[in-house]
Amino acid sequence: MTDIALQTRGLGVKYGNFHALAEVDLQIRRNSVHSIIGPNGAGKTTLFHALTGRVRASSGRIELDGRDITDTSDDDRVRLGIARSFQVTSLFPNLALRENLRLAAQGRTPWQALAPWRRAEANAEALAIADEVIERLALAPVSNRLAGELSHGQQRRLEVGMAMAARPRVILLDEPTSGMGIDDIEAMKQLIRDLGRDHTVLFIEHNMGIVMNISDMVTVMRLGRKLVEGPPAQVRDDPEVQRAYLGNM
Numbered sequence: 001m002t003d004i005a006l007q008t009r010g011l012g013v014k015y016g017n018f019h020a021l022a023e024v025d026l027q028i029r030r031n032s033v034h035s036i037i038g039p040n041g042a043g044k045t046t047l048f049h050a051l052t053g054r055v056r057a058s059s060g061r062i063e064l065d066g067r068d069i070t071d072t073s074d075d076d077r078v079r080l081g082i083a084r085s086f087q088v089t090s091l092f093p094n095l096a097l098r099e100n101l102r103l104a105a106q107g108r109t110p111w112q113a114l115a116p117w118r119r120a121e122a123n124a125e126a127l128a129i130a131d132e133v134i135e136r137l138a139l140a141p142v143s144n145r146l147a148g149e150l151s152h153g154q155q156r157r158l159e160v161g162m163a164m165a166a167r168p169r170v171i172l173l174d175e176p177t178s179g180m181g182i183d184d185i186e187a188m189k190q191l192i193r194d195l196g197r198d199h200t201v202l203f204i205e206h207n208m209g210i211v212m213n214i215s216d217m218v219t220v221m222r223l224g225r226k227l228v229e230g231p232p233a234q235v236r237d238d239p240e241v242q243r244a245y246l247g248n249m
């Protein structure tokens with residue numbers, strides 16, 4: 001297996017005649033935290049849509065562990081291991097936190113196809129995954145609380161946990177700290193840093209302090225293209241980035 005979990009080559013996306021992404025080459029290293037930054041309209045969300053299959057690439061290719069997935073459906077990409085953490089709306093508010101995670105862990109199991117005796121075993125496996133994720137989320141004290149009754153910060157951590165529970169190859173996080181207070185931001189930073197030890201994490205973030213603090217690599221985008229890429233310190237000191245963007249993000 002190569003060191004690169006996810007790769008794009010010359011990736012382009014068009015909305016009508018408008019090029020929202022053009023010639024984007026990305027290499028996301030396995031077990032790393034890679035952030036995508038750029039001013040409004042840079043194409044960050046479109047990139048995530050293209051990686052998850054929500055929008056089609058108009059040019060170029062996408063590879064997951066060396067396998068070309070450019071033409072696979074969004075459902076197939078979930079099965080192949082691309083997990084995107086969605087907003088709080090994807091949680092089941094009337095189920096306990098642990099139950100949400102159990103369901104997320106079961107997500108990839110074709111339940112109906114299992115023999116009845118296998119179902120009990122699969123359920124136990126899913127609960128074990130849920131408990132492992134709860135530990136890593138540092139949410140054990142509230143694991144039996146209904147998801148709808150958790151604080152905003154806890155719900156955002158649970159969203160990340162839902163992606164983890166599916167045992168993905170790559171986790172995409174879309175502004176995981178948006179709308180959070182200082183304490184919750186700190187907890188999320190620690191979670192993402194911890195995740196990067198044994199997961200491949202790609203995340204969009206507007207808060208530069210967080211980006212510089214927890215990223216192994218940073219890609220700066222502008223007008224649908226990659227502008228600069230490198231480790232945080234290098235990107236921060238890049239005159240082009242400083243001139244054009246840092247005041248703007």
Ligand code: ATP
Nearest residue numbers: 015016018020038039040041042043044045046047
């Ligand atoms: P933000 O930080 O504001 O979320 P972004 O970097 O995520 O911005 P995108 O949302 O990917 O940027 O948008 C890139 C460009 O594509 C923008 O100019 C936007 O107006 C345009 N765009 C996005 N979605 C569509 C769409 N469905 N149809 C047409 N144009 C779109």
